[in-house]
Amino acid sequence: MVVIDELHPTMTLPLLTARDLAGCEHRLALDHLNAREVVDASDDPSVTRRKEAAAVHRAAVAQVLAGIHTDEPGTFVEVASGPISERVAATLSACAAGAGWVFNAALPTDRRAGRRGGSELLARVGDGYVPVIVVNHRVSVPGGEGTIRTSPLFTWLPADDPTRSMRSHRRDVLRLAHLTRLLEHAGLATDTGLGGSIGLDADCIVVHDLTPAMPGYDETLARRHAIAAGALSTVPSRIGECRTCPWWVRCGPELVAARDVSLVINGNQARVARDAGLLTVDDLADYTGPAPDDWSGGDIADAVVLARAWRRGVSLVRRVEVPTVARADxxxxxxxxxxxxxxxxxxxxxxxxxxxxxxxxxxxxxxxxxxxxxxxxxxxxxxxxxxxxxxxxxxxxxxxxxxxxxxxxxxxxxxxxxxxxxxxxxxxxxxxxxxxxxxxxxxxxxxxxxxxxxxxxxxxxxxxxxxxxxxxxxxxxxxxxxxxxxxxxxxxxxxxxxxxxxxxxxxxxxxxxxxxxxxxxxxxxxxxxxxxxxxxxxx
CATH class of the missing domain: 3.30.420.10 (Ribonuclease H-like superfamily/Ribonuclease H)
Known part of the structure; x- marks a missing residue:
């Protein structure tokens, strides 16, 4: 399915953001290797709405944090919007001055490692900073299941919190790891191995121990660099992200022409099916064996029926002889x-x-x-x-x-x-x-x-x-x-x-x-x- 080549040691690495580390690998390849191809790159309305909601949430959090430190001049510094070079300079200036909190921070690009980015918030810990991201989803829920640490908004003070449970998001952890590496490059990192996230409720900072995640982040970054540089080939596969992707106008027809198995089963099932040699809808439709190893998300027999229905253009298939649903007066x-x-x-x-x-x-x-x-x-x-x-x-x-x-x-x-x-x-x-x-x-x-x-x-x-x-x-x-x-x-x-x-x-x-x-x-x-x-x- 994929071909992996070593990146040439003198090759300039593509500059990747944290956004490039999750989601569709094929989209990453198309974005970097087909920049001159004309596609409608405008955001889907749902994506636009989520971006706008996230911006409103970030602004609200900034206002709360600024209010907390109103009587402490220089403690909370918000970097003004503008060209990235000016934001980086303002961020470094605030850190050099010892600001306790730096909002809308932009970090120096690490060209050698091929990464760039910024953090909604940097929190000073000792002589360095930990990254804190502001996200428009919940990062904790009430209830003390498992171990979770939180910090109040007014200071960085991680402590066990028995009143909450973590809602972990892989994208958040990858982004915090990405920012940690950028802080290391800038000479601003701490040795705590921690990061934080402020979620939709914005009533605390959820503390993440990033140490176990760093090796996985480094591997992910290396793989994504290989994809973006064209050293690792990818193929399209239908996933949920396709609904709002500008490249679907290209990938969709390719998948239909290839009668790709992902047209009828979900992303993880498609991966398992391909590993088992079931590459097309027809392969799956004709399959009579047991479920492949690692198959999940439903009965393999249902997947076979889906493939047969797709092949015959059938939009709905009965499971039972007589369909029923509860009725009342x-x-x-x-x-x-x-x-x-x-x-x-x-x-x-x-x-x-x-x-x-x-x-x-x-x-x-x-x-x-x-x-x-x-x-x-x-x-x-x-x-x-x-x-x-x-x-x-x-x-x-x-x-x-x-x-x-x-x-x-x-x-x-x-x-x-x-x-x-x-x-x-x-x-x-x-x-x-x-x-x-x-x-x-x-x-x-x-x-x-x-x-x-x-x-x-x-x-x-x-x-x-x-x-x-x-x-x-x-x-x-x-x-x-x-x-x-x-x-x-x-x-x-x-x-x-x-x-x-x-x-x-x-x-x-x-x-x-x-x-x-x-x-x-x-x-x-x-x-x-x-x-x-x-x-x-x-x-």
């Missing part, structure tokens, strides 16, 4: 809309009373248009919960069965639990125990899980992939989770403070279509799928 479909990590601003519902044909099937949204985060989110959540509880109780009082449905409950459950926790004590907000009891009850049904139990899905199990097979279509041609994030920004005036009523209506229509799609899909599972969808044995 009173059914409520639920779909939640959130904005990143800021909160859930909309709970959309669609009620169907199967015992009373005169009762209209009605969409009802519970929403706040105050920009998140806002306490008004607690108000809209409380109203949603009160309405849902009233329908459950009314059904029980009249001897009717009740079920509420969502598509992939992990998202809904996260915000059900999170809302009950964050807004505890507000009028109408349920207790955490009430929410947990509902989630664990048979009245909360995940249609996504039902799809997985009943079908094998060659094109994925997302609602936008499966509901059209049941005959449902969205009114908005751009409907999708990432698109709705952009609509929300405009709807509440994130950019300029001017709300857009038209985008609010667009979001509500999209949410309404989502709950209708869930209803149509689950009804189709029990009423029509058996006759319309090919069974796996027929492939």
């Amino acid at each position: 009173v059914e409520v479909d639920v779909d939640m809309e959130s904005y990143g990590e800021d909160g859930a601003y909309l709970w959309g519902t669609l009620l169907t009373d199967r015992t009373d044909p005169t009762r209209p099937v009605r969409y009802r949204p519970f929403v706040t248009w105050d920009p998140l985060p806002t306490v008004d989110e607690g108000r809209s959540f409380a109203e949603f919960w009160a309405w849902l509880t009233a329908e459950r109780e009314a059904a029980a009082a009249t001897g009717k069965t009740f079920a509420a449905y969502c598509y992939s409950q992990s998202a809904e459950n996260r915000w059900l639990l999170g809302s009950a926790t964050r807004f505890a004590g507000l009028p109408g907000v349920p207790t955490l125990e009430e929410v947990k009891a509902f989630i664990a009850s048979p009245q909360w049904v995940d249609v996504y899980e039902a799809v997985g139990a009943n079908f094998i899905c060659p094109q994925g199990k997302g609602l936008k992939k499966i509901a059209p097979v049941a005959g449902f279509g969205w009114r908005d041609p751009e409907a999708g989770g990432e698109a709705s994030m952009e609509w929300y920004r405009v709807a509440v005036g994130v950019a300029d403070g001017t709300p857009d009523a038209g985008q609010r209506d667009r979001i509500l229509a999209y949410n309404e279509d989502d709950v209708w799609a869930t209803k149509v899909l689950r009804e189709w599972i029990t009423d029509g799928a058996a006759e319309q969808i090919v069974h796996r044995d027929d492939l």
